[in-house]
Amino acid sequence: MNQRPTSPHIGVYNFSYTMSLSILHRITGVAASVGFFMFAWWLMALASGPAAYATAMQALSSPIAKLLLGGFTFSFIYHFCNGIRHLVWDTGRGLERTQARRSGLFVIIAALLLTGLVLWLGCAALTRGAA
Amino acid sequence: MSLQTPLGRVLGSGAAGQGVAHWWTQRVTSVALIPLTLWFTLSLLGKSLQSYEAMRGWLGQPWVAVFTILLSLTLAWHSWLGVQVVVEDYVHGKAAKTSLLLVSTFLHFAAAVAAVFAVMILAVS
Secondary structure, X not given: OXXXXXXXXXXXOOOOHHHHHHHHHHHHHHHHHHHHHHHHHHHHHHHOOHHHHHHHHHHHOOHHHHHHHHHHHHHHHHHHHHHHHHHXXXXXXXXXXXXXXXXXXXXXXXXXXXXXXXXXXXXXXXXXXXX | OOOOOHHHHHHOOXXXXXXXXXXXXXXXXXXXXXHHHHHHHHHHHOOOOOOHHHHHXXXXXXXXXXXXXXXXXXXXXXXHHHHHHHHHHHOOOHHHHHHHHHHHHXXXXXXXXXXXXXXXXXXXX
16 A cells, blocks of 8 residues: 555544443444344244243243343343433534543443333342243 | 446445345334333233233233234344344355345244244134
């Protein structure tokens, strides 16, 4: 390559936590996609009858599945909150550095609190009515 | 001097041969997903998830079925577009990129059809 000028890329910027939030949006988006495939599988199990549904719920109660479900829950909620932040940006608002840092912090705190809340309510929904 | 053709300038298309449809569809589906996912999650958290009868009875109701199908299709669409962007940005090499995009497309369509089919079975049987 010759010495033609290139546009500034990731490597030239000082690190700030808003960068991690940006890449986390993509990571959680891909994780939520896997969660969607699991959702379709769960619906198919329900449509297949009581035995298939019981087997599916049994599979979902293993420790690894619970860890995955917790991860999907956080991924989905973070992607939801940060997605709203992106939609606000699309209107041209909140793009100043201090604003973007403040909204990023808000999204992380909101996502963690909401994940805790949903997991707590989810555990209640899982044990409700169980014999 | 621009090397863009007058037609290309009018259509607003760059090298990709298309305009902002992908970007815009991603936004439209994300806006639709806000109420759909909120409704579904909040409803689900109030149910007895272990009870086959309870889940089937809920998802089989006509309006619940309609909105669950809408949720499934919008999720599949949004996820398909999003995974496409991630693959295009991070997977280099034409063979690997094209293969992964094909797999993603097939998986998303299969999951969307499965979800819709499952809800319809619950609703009509």
